[in-house]
Amino acid sequence: DADVTQTPRNRITKTGKRIMLECSQTKGHDRMYWYRQDPGLGLRLIYYSFDVKDINKGEISDGYSVSRQAQAKFSLSLESAIPNQTALYFCATSDLREGPWNEQFFGPGTRLTVL
Amino acid sequence: EDQVTQSPEALRLQEGESSSLNCSYTVSGLRGLFWYRQDPGKGPEFLFTLYSAGEEKEKERLKATLTKKESFLHITAPKPEDSATYLCAVTGNYGGSQGNLIFGKGTKLSVKP
Numbered sequence: 292d293a294d295v296t297q298t299p300r301n302r303i304t305k306t307g308k309r310i311m312l313e314c315s316q317t318k319g320h321d322r323m324y325w326y327r328q329d330p331g332l333g334l335r336l337i338y339y340s341f342d343v344k345d346i347n348k349g350e351i352s353d354g355y356s357v358s359r360q361a362q363a364k365f366s367l368s369l370e371s372a373i374p375n376q377t378a379l380y381f382c383a384t385s386d387l388r389e390g391p392w393n394e395q396f397f398g399p400g401t402r403l404t405v406l
Numbered sequence: 407e408d409q410v411t412q413s414p415e416a417l418r419l420q421e422g423e424s425s426s427l428n429c430s431y432t433v434s435g436l437r438g439l440f441w442y443r444q445d446p447g448k449g450p451e452f453l454f455t456l457y458s459a460g461e462e463k464e465k466e467r468l469k470a471t472l473t474k475k476e477s478f479l480h481i482t483a484p485k486p487e488d489s490a491t492y493l494c495a496v497t498g499n500y501g502g503s504q505g506n507l508i509f510g511k512g513t514k515l516s517v518k519p
Contacts, residue, residue, distance in 0.1 A: 295449075322505070333511040334450070334493070349506070381449050385505065392437035392457075392497050392505055397449035 294318045295398035297382050303404045310369040312401050314382030321387040323365040324395060325349075325357060328379040337380075340365055341387065372405045379403075408433045412494050412510035419484055419517050427479040427513045429494030439477050440507065441470050442493040450493055484517045491515070 295316045304310055314323065325337040336349030338357040346357060354376060358366045369376055379402055383395040411430045419425055431439065438457050442450035454463040456472040463470045467488065469480040479492055491514045495507040 324506075331511065334495075334507075334509040336506060339506065379447075394438075394440055394452045394455050395507060396452060397442075399449050400447070402447070 295382060295384055295396055297380075297398040297401050299401060300399065301402045303406065304372055305406050306373055308372050308405075310372050310403065312367045312369075312380055312382075312403070314365045314367070314398060316363050316382075316384045316398075318384055318386070318396065319362075320384035320396075321362065322385040322395075323359065324383040324385075325355075325365065325367045326381045326383065327351070327376075328381060328400075334381070337367065369403075369405075372403075374405045377403060377405045408496070408498065408508050410494055410496055410508050410510035412492075412513050414513060415511070416514045417516070419481075419515070421485055421517055421519050422483045424480070424482045424484070426481070427492055427515070429477040429479070429510055430475060431477070431494075431496045433496045433498040433508070435499035436496060437499065437505075438497045439472055440495045440497075441468075441477070441479055442495065444491045444493055444512070446491075453492075481515070484515075486517045486519050489515055489517045 298313045324339045326334045328334050335351050340359045343359050356368045379400050381400050382398040385395045413428045441453040444450045454470040459474045461472050467482050471478045491512040493512045494510045
């Protein structure tokens with residue numbers, strides 16, 4: 292089984308709808324991240340969480356919110372989806388026990404289309 | 407401003423034709439440089455971490471090196487299955503967000519048989 296899973300894998304929705312993307316991990320890592328990837332722009336950080344009680348905004352948090360329900364679960368919500376939020380969304384984790392400056396491990400991604 | 411620039415944007419090689427990908431970075435207090443491989447529609451797959459200038463890491467046909475300003479990913483005798491986008495990322499001392507990664511836009515590698 293995959294260490295980092297994301298649901299759904301694909302989602303088509305309409306402008307104005309509320310959408311939730313979910314991420315679960317079995318790696319036992321403390322840190323979790325949400326990124327979006329757009330052609331030509333690379334990966335950009337939306338939100339990150341260093342533990343259940345710690346939530347931080349990333350580079351592009353406007354229009355998004357997150358919830359860290361447990362160490363293993365981190366959800367991303369689009370309160371009112373708009374077409375320019377069409378992108379690939381990735382969840383990632385890293386292990387604080389290995390030090391703060393170590394690699395992140397990515398999930399398979401969610402392809403979101405907002406019409 | 408902290409940033410990562412990868413070149414070339416795209417690279418086409420014949421099978422067996424060795425080459426290198428470049429990652430130039432500007433970061434306040436480099437703490438780590440990371441290479442990832444990404445196949446279309448999939449999540450980035452971790453390859454290497456380099457922490458200090460002079461460090462080298464190898465995995466099969468790939469070898470990553472690091473200087474104070476850039477990193478190279480050398481591909482020796484590539485095969486078609488090495489075709490992918492290769493991403494470079496750095497982390498450094500950014501105030502309260504230590505450990506967050508700054509990504510380059512990637513190099514898309516195509517290896518033809």
